Amino acid sequence: MRERHGYPRFSFSAAFPQSSLFVPPSGFSEFSLDSYHLICYFEAMNKEEVKSIYSKYSSVYDMVFGHVFSPRIKMGIERSRIAEGDRVIEVGVGTGISLTSYSPQCKVVGIDLTRKMLEQARQKKELHKLDHVELFEMDGENMTFGDDTFDHAVAAFVITVVPNPEKMVSEMKRVTKKGGSILILNHFCSNNGFISSVEKVFSPLCEKWGWRSDISLDLLSNHCNLHITEVFKKNRLDPWSIIVATNNK
Numbered sequence: 035m036r037e038r039h040g041y042p043r044f045s046f047s048a049a050f051p052q053s054s055l056f057v058p059p060s061g062f063s064e065f066s067l068d069s070y071h072l073i074c075y076f077e078a079m080n081k082e083e084v085k086s087i088y089s090k091y092s093s094v095y096d097m098v099f100g101h102v103f104s105p106r107i108k109m110g111i112e113r114s115r116i117a118e119g120d121r122v123i124e125v126g127v128g129t130g131i132s133l134t135s136y137s138p139q140c141k142v143v144g145i146d147l148t149r150k151m152l153e154q155a156r157q158k159k160e161l162h163k164l165d166h167v168e169l170f171e172m173d174g175e176n177m178t179f180g181d182d183t184f185d186h187a188v189a190a191f192v193i194t195v196v197p198n199p200e201k202m203v204s205e206m207k208r209v210t211k212k213g214g215s216i217l218i219l220n221h222f223c224s225n226n227g228f229i230s231s232v233e234k235v236f237s238p239l240c241e242k243w244g245w246r247s248d249i250s251l252d253l254l255s256n257h258c259n260l261h262i263t264e265v266f267k268k269n270r271l272d273p274w275s276i277i278v279a280t281n282n283k
């Protein structure tokens with residue numbers, strides 16, 4: 035059983051060991067009880083599943099998502115107080131659609147779990163002669179960098195993909211200096227009770243496509259203890275939020 039969001043867990047099989055009446059719906063391995071809701075959680079994608087899904091996406095990713103995600107990432111980077119000479123870590127850099135948005139005056143290290151996504155990023159590095167960018171195959175939940183290696187950290191559309199988002203954010207905080215910015219872009223589930231219930235119901239389906247739809251902003255502010263300084267969107271109805279936080283470790 036995987037730890038999800040640090041919420042107290044309620045194990046279906048432990049509570050009803052012999053029960054044939056209370057069989058969780060197909061795909062729902064257990065129920066979690068948090069302070070607000072009883073939520074059905076689908077077992078999170080594991081890292082092999084992530085790699086398999088994103089390896090398949092890698093050749094078409096830019097065509098499908100590039101024009102949607104890149105203007106939002108650019109907006110976020112512009113608001114992140116990245117100055118000349120600063121070192122930036124981008125976790126889950128994917129095919130590198132963000133890379134041309136960074137000033138060549140800063141140093142950027144991009145990491146990703148999926149080799150095929152990184153191959154696309156490497157091609158962009160070559161094509162655009164991005165000598166200030168370095169790329170590594172690495173797990174964002176277990177980075178090999180030392181504490182305080184970077185001035186800023188970025189994660190665009192990754193938090194709903196990693197199996198343990200809190201671990202990834204805590205790693206981003208660890209490798210980044212205190213007071214540096216942490217930029218996170220993502221869709222977060224709605225505050226509206228009805229919409230958020232629909233998002234939670236659809237989350238298992240979204241996982242088949244490579245992300246979840248049941249993560250709320252509360253995860254970042256409360257469970258990851260991020261000091262959020264700004265939350266904005268490209269426009270009012272945009273499904274994706276741009277979060278700028280200060281590393282308060």
Ligand SMILES: C[S@@+](CC[C@H](N)C(=O)[O-])C[C@H]1O[C@@H](n2cnc3c(N)ncnc32)[C@H](O)[C@@H]1O
Nearest residue numbers: 088126127128146147148151173174190191196
């Ligand atoms: C939706 S894509 C986003 C890619 C890129 N940030 C963008 O905005 O286009 C999610 C990426 O996160 C990567 N990823 C998932 N889990 C990861 C982990 N634990 N460590 C590093 N990268 C991870 C996937 O391989 C994939 O490339």
